[in-house]
Amino acid sequence: MRSRTTTWFECKIRYEKMMEDGTQKKVTETYTVDALSFTEAESSIIEEMSAYISGEFEVRDIKKAAYGEVFFSELPSADRWYKTKLQFITIDDKTEKEKRSTVNYLVHAGSLPQAVNNIDEVMGGTMIDYVISSVAETQIMDVFEHNKIAAKPQADDKPEYEQENNTEAK
Numbered sequence: 001m002r003s004r005t006t007t008w009f010e011c012k013i014r015y016e017k018m019m020e021d022g023t024q025k026k027v028t029e030t031y032t033v034d035a036l037s038f039t040e041a042e043s044s045i046i047e048e049m050s051a052y053i054s055g056e057f058e059v060r061d062i063k064k065a066a067y068g069e070v071f072f073s074e075l076p077s078a079d080r081w082y083k084t085k086l087q088f089i090t091i092d093d094k095t096e097k098e099k100r101s102t103v104n105y106l107v108h109a110g111s112l113p114q115a116v117n118n119i120d121e122v123m124g125g126t127m128i129d130y131v132i133s134s135v136a137e138t139q140i141m142d143v144f145e146h147n148k149i150a151a152k153p154q155a156d157d158k159p160e161y162e163q164e165n166n167t168e169a170k
Contacts, residue, residue: 015057077110
């Protein structure tokens with residue numbers, strides 16, 4: 001299991017899909033992308049879906065997701081996405097009463113019990129007391145991560161002006 005925290009957007013795409021019986025049917029599917037803005041989310045989903053859809057498609061809706069973290073499963077059976085609500089339990093120092101704060105996550109799993117196990121696997125490594133208050137299967141088809149590979153400068157990489165004017169004193 002791995003998790004990723006970022007700003008997620010849910011995008012609805014409408015296109016003609018080839019059904020198993022060979023007929024064409026207009027469908028609307030939901031995908032999640034990570035992006036910094038609505039504009040970047042639209043650009044990302046168009047780029048990602050262009051590889052999978054032949055023909056025209058339309059971005060019907062983009063909304064900011066209610067979750068900020070996604071738990072990814074590497075299991076081949078994980079083919080569904082579940083929205084989960086966890087309540088973190090803390091004790092208020094002043095009143096000494098139990099306080100609960102709710103946090104939403106998106107979990108990748110093959111079944112509802114597997115989603116609960118995935119939550120326990122990720123959260124079990126933390127010191128936070130929590131309660132799983134809900135787990136619900138979503139209509140999300142896939143999650144696309146924005147893979148930015150930052151080019152790290154090498155030790156011998158210097159700006160051109162330094163290379164040209166670099167004279168060693170002897």
